[in-house]
Amino acid sequence: MxxxxxxxxxxxxxxxxxxxxxxxxxxxxxxxxxxxxxxxxxxxxxxxxxxxxxxxxxxxxxxxxxPNAHHPHQHLICSGCGAIRDVHPGGDPLAELPASERFGFTVSGVEVTYRGLCPDCARA
Amino acid sequence: MxxxxxxxxxxxxxxxxxxxxxxxxxxxxxxxxxxxxxxxxxxxxxxxxxxxxxxxxxxxxxxxxxPNAHHPHQHLICSGCGAIRDVHPGGDPLAELPASERFGFTVSGVEVTYRGLCPDCARA
DNA sequence: GTATTGACTTGGACTTCGTCCATCGTAGGA
DNA sequence: TCCTACGATGGACGAAGTCCAAGTCAATAC
Incomplete structure (x- = not known):
């Protein structure tokens, strides 16, 4: 260190x-x-x-x-200014992918990224 | 054209x-x-x-x-070689994000990216 | 105490991906 | 035929990130 x-x-x-x-x-x-x-x-x-x-x-x-690596979460990103918020959707997206859709891959993780406009950018 | x-x-x-x-x-x-x-x-x-x-x-x-823009789908990406497959998970990830987690954003879309190793890279 | 070793840092060159811009060519209209 | 405007061109540029040789430092060996 x-x-x-x-x-x-x-x-x-x-x-x-x-x-x-x-x-x-x-x-x-x-x-x-x-x-x-x-x-x-x-x-x-x-x-x-x-x-x-x-x-x-x-x-x-x-x-x-x-740095918030120890609490599973996803991201909500503003398409206007690039601001990021941590969000915690319900459900388990990994569970949503059936074996028939995995094509033999060893699936190790999933990222969910919501996109939209933050209140400031939506107003402008 | x-x-x-x-x-x-x-x-x-x-x-x-x-x-x-x-x-x-x-x-x-x-x-x-x-x-x-x-x-x-x-x-x-x-x-x-x-x-x-x-x-x-x-x-x-x-x-x-x-180019497969007209059929909603998500992506499965090999962390080894970067190969991409189109996948069609069940469920609607947009519906998983409650209003309380939207922070006033106008949410317009969501991308789900599964990561893992393709059969070739898993073998190596 | 000094020499050696190895890990870490430094800064600058380099690569990759993408954008910008001035110029050129060409097709269609006057 | 000449003009005009749009699209294409290619080279310069910029951002983000990686690489590498050399330098620094601390711990261990002698």
């Missing part, structure tokens, strides 16, 4: 943040000015493979990193 | 292809050697906004284009 890794982990400390790698870098730089971009990417990658952080792909734009 | 657009539409003619923009360009070039990358992107963008083709974001890599 180096200072750099601690800073990256701290930046992702909140439960409800969804930062891009650049935003993480920006905030990490504020605390540790000499941290490099490669280190931020390396550390984020490790946190993801440790299962501490979830990568959220938001359609062409930069990936976002979600 | 120009020759270039016809070629792009033809390349996406099959019901079960999921090409990247580069693969579309490659196949279009085979039929019309002087077609340019910008034209392929323009045409794909128009097909998407016409609702004839769906954009599939596959996790950091290049977007894929799915």
């Amino acid at each position: 180096t200072a750099q890794r601690r800073v990256v982990a701290e930046v992702l400390g909140g439960e409800h943040v969804h930062f891009t790698a650049d935003e993480v870098l920006e905030r990490a730089t504020a605390r540790l000015p000499e941290i490099s971009r490669a280190t931020v990417y390396n550390t984020l990658g490790e946190l993801v493979s440790l299962g501490e952080v979830i990568e959220v792909a938001t359609d062409g734009r930069a990936k976002r990193y979600d | 120009t020759a270039q657009r016809r070629v792009v539409a033809e390349v996406l003619g099959g019901e079960h292809v999921h090409f990247t923009a580069d693969e579309v360009l490659e196949r279009a070039t085979a039929r019309l050697p002087e077609i340019s990358r910008a034209t392929v992107y323009n045409t794909l963008g128009e097909l998407v906004s016409l609702g004839e083709v769906i954009e599939v974001a596959t996790d950091g890599r290049a977007k894929r284009y799915d």
